[in-house]
Amino acid sequence: KLPNSEDNSPVEQLVFRSCRCLHPEKQVSLVFLDAQKAFDNLNWQFMIQQIYNINLGTNFEHIITAIYSKQRASIVVNRETTPNTEIGKGVRQGCPLSPLFILSLEILHRRIRLNSNIKGLTIKKEEFKLQAFADDIFYR
Secondary structure (H helix, E strand, C coil): CCCCCCCCCHHHHHHHHHHHHHCCCCCCCCEEEECCCCHHHCEHHHHHHHHHHCCCCHHHHHHHHHHCCCEEECCEECCEECCCEEECECCCCCCCCCHHHHHHHHHHHHHHHHCCCCCCEEECCEEECEEEECCEEEEC
16 A cells, blocks of 8 residues: 555554654655464464474473364265365464464564564654554554
8 A cells, every 4th residue: 555545544544644753854664464364374384383482381282283283174065065174274263272373473573573674663762663463463
């Protein structure tokens, strides 16, 4: 979306105008990410690898691996059952295990925070570089 475009949401317009007012001499870029069907598309192998990487404990790692490995499903339509198909991605939004999605997204957040080429917005000596809520991410 382009600055001042009527397609931008009111929040995007407000943030962009605020940045322009705070730093009129600087070129300002804002990025808003909304991962489409984010919870549905979380790759289980990636998620499990992140759980092992942060060392949440062997018992937890084994439980999650058991839940999210070798899942199969079939669909019944008009009393006919489809063949089993393997499921390898997705976390149910609202499920007690859905925070695993946020854990997996933390990899992207960390890379943005640690990237010295991405500068945040500084207000009163406090830098705002990344804001995220579930699958909605905003960074400057």
